[in-house]
Amino acid sequence: MIRSMTGYGAAVVSLGTGRVRAEARSLNHRFLQIAVRLPEGWSAWETELRRLVAQAVERGAVHLALQWEGTAEAATTVVDRARLRAYRAVLAVAEEEGFAGPPSVLALASVLDRLVGIAEAGLPTDEATKEAALAAAREALAALRAQSEAEGARLAEDLRARLGRLAAKVAAIEARAPERLAAERTRLRAVVAELLGGHPVDEGRLLQEIALLAERWDIAEEVVRLRAHLAAANAWLAEGGAIGKRLGFLLQEMGREANTIGAKANDAVLAHRVVALKEELERLREQVENLE
Numbered sequence: 001m002i003r004s005m006t007g008y009g010a011a012v013v014s015l016g017t018g019r020v021r022a023e024a025r026s027l028n029h030r031f032l033q034i035a036v037r038l039p040e041g042w043s044a045w046e047t048e049l050r051r052l053v054a055q056a057v058e059r060g061a062v063h064l065a066l067q068w069e070g071t072a073e074a075a076t077t078v079v080d081r082a083r084l085r086a087y088r089a090v091l092a093v094a095e096e097e098g099f100a101g102p103p104s105v106l107a108l109a110s111v112l113d114r115l116v117g118i119a120e121a122g123l124p125t126d127e128a129t130k131e132a133a134l135a136a137a138r139e140a141l142a143a144l145r146a147q148s149e150a151e152g153a154r155l156a157e158d159l160r161a162r163l164g165r166l167a168a169k170v171a172a173i174e175a176r177a178p179e180r181l182a183a184e185r186t187r188l189r190a191v192v193a194e195l196l197g198g199h200p201v202d203e204g205r206l207l208q209e210i211a212l213l214a215e216r217w218d219i220a221e222e223v224v225r226l227r228a229h230l231a232a233a234n235a236w237l238a239e240g241g242a243i244g245k246r247l248g249f250l251l252q253e254m255g256r257e258a259n260t261i262g263a264k265a266n267d268a269v270l271a272h273r274v275v276a277l278k279e280e281l282e283r284l285r286e287q288v289e290n291l292e
Helices: 040-056 081-096 105-115 127-196 203-217 220-239 244-264 268-288
Strands: 007-015 018-027 032-037 060-070 076-079 116-119
Touching (some): 018 127, 127 244
Parallel strands (some): 032 060
């Protein structure tokens, strides 16, 4: 299965006192780069979580984040007793100075949020919580992998189409090669005839020059290698797996063959076809950079 390097997955695993929430994101990167963000009390689990990421993803920048969400039942009510005593002292002084009687319920309600708070339960670090954290991470990574495989399937379809267009451009280049030699022979004959001023052209000598040109301009080897590279790319797409880096190297080789053909072109039509080939190679390379 071809996989994209971009993906996202999330999961939640519940326990009696709360739940573990996990999120996994991946982006393009030349190698496997893992970043794990955990609550401070869970840092001892980072090595195992990194191992899970490495098992799920082969290449890309992967960010895995876990957090603990405690339930309301696990929280406790906390009264700020020092502040409450201060309020009571103020009320006592007010009463001594002859102010109105005890404060109303509304007056008390206005300061209640300053006196009473909710304290969440501490971060659990027991074995059950660890297993829940690992399970949430596995589920999030599985969701990420499923999304990257779906995107990879779409990329693979596009790559196959682009490889087909490359094959057509290579065929067009190959077809032009003998045509340019014929055109050059016609041009040379006309130039020589003009220089000789009506004297007969030495066909043997002319053919010898054409043969030398054909040897210098020969692109058969480059065309054969391009076709071999295209066949390898299609085979790897059918094979699946983490082929992004291999395809990247293969496209570099194809670019070198295209440059060699361009250097041997000496023909406007062929040069234009080589430019079109290199343009398609660049589009293909941009897509391959998204593959794991």
